[in-house]
Amino acid sequence: MESYIKNPYEIEKKSFEIITKELGDRTFPHEIGKVVKRIIHTTADFTFADITVISDEAIKKAKEAIKAGKNIYTDTKMAMAGINKRRLAEFGGEVLNYVSDPDVALKAKEEGITRSIVAMRKAIKENPQGIFVIGNAPTALFELMKQIKEGNVNPSLVIGVPVGFVGAAESKEELLKLDVPYIVTRGRKGGSNVAAAIVNAVMYMI
Numbered sequence: 001m002e003s004y005i006k007n008p009y010e011i012e013k014k015s016f017e018i019i020t021k022e023l024g025d026r027t028f029p030h031e032i033g034k035v036v037k038r039i040i041h042t043t044a045d046f047t048f049a050d051i052t053v054i055s056d057e058a059i060k061k062a063k064e065a066i067k068a069g070k071n072i073y074t075d076t077k078m079a080m081a082g083i084n085k086r087r088l089a090e091f092g093g094e095v096l097n098y099v100s101d102p103d104v105a106l107k108a109k110e111e112g113i114t115r116s117i118v119a120m121r122k123a124i125k126e127n128p129q130g131i132f133v134i135g136n137a138p139t140a141l142f143e144l145m146k147q148i149k150e151g152n153v154n155p156s157l158v159i160g161v162p163v164g165f166v167g168a169a170e171s172k173e174e175l176l177k178l179d180v181p182y183i184v185t186r187g188r189k190g191g192s193n194v195a196a197a198i199v200n201a202v203m204y205m206i
Helices: 008-021 032-044 057-066 078-083 085-089 100-113 115-126 138-149 168-175 193-201
Strands: 052-054 071-076 131-134 157-160 181-185
Touching: 008 032, 032 052, 032 085, 032 193, 057 131, 057 157, 057 181, 057 193, 071 078, 071 193, 085 115, 085 193, 100 115, 115 138, 131 138, 131 193, 138 157, 138 168, 157 168, 157 193, 168 181
Parallel strands: 071 131, 131 157, 157 181
Antiparallel strands: 052 181
């Protein structure tokens, strides 16, 4: 019973060694590999190696945005909680989430739409060139894409990894068609934990 690893750094190191071994012959460009392995480390799900899509220069642009102090907007408190805010603050940025704001709840009730949509609209107005991280709500991603098409927002990066059965896969396929930097997990899989893991993977490369 005393033979298990107790040191957190050794646990993480061993985990990534196992991931690399189990990926076998699968190889990725260096920075893309870091993102994919961080997702697998978070989920223990190797299918993410097949469904993760990263646009050209997305990681480069994301690092530039973080170093410039751009803020990060998340669609959930869970994703917000999982992001390394201390590390982000070193560059002058912060993590934002408006879903629980009273004005958002009121507007959503008045219009009969999700709070995720209203919160995204607020985020776009206040953070038009920031990083947008969607791990749960396809409606938030659909709203963001609508505003991108209308020219109201120019994201430094869109992390589009909503999870679920209604609209998740469809929203991500639409994102793949846009000329913006993106990181996407195709299909139904994703989640707030995956979204946070991607942000952290990028930050740890700076």
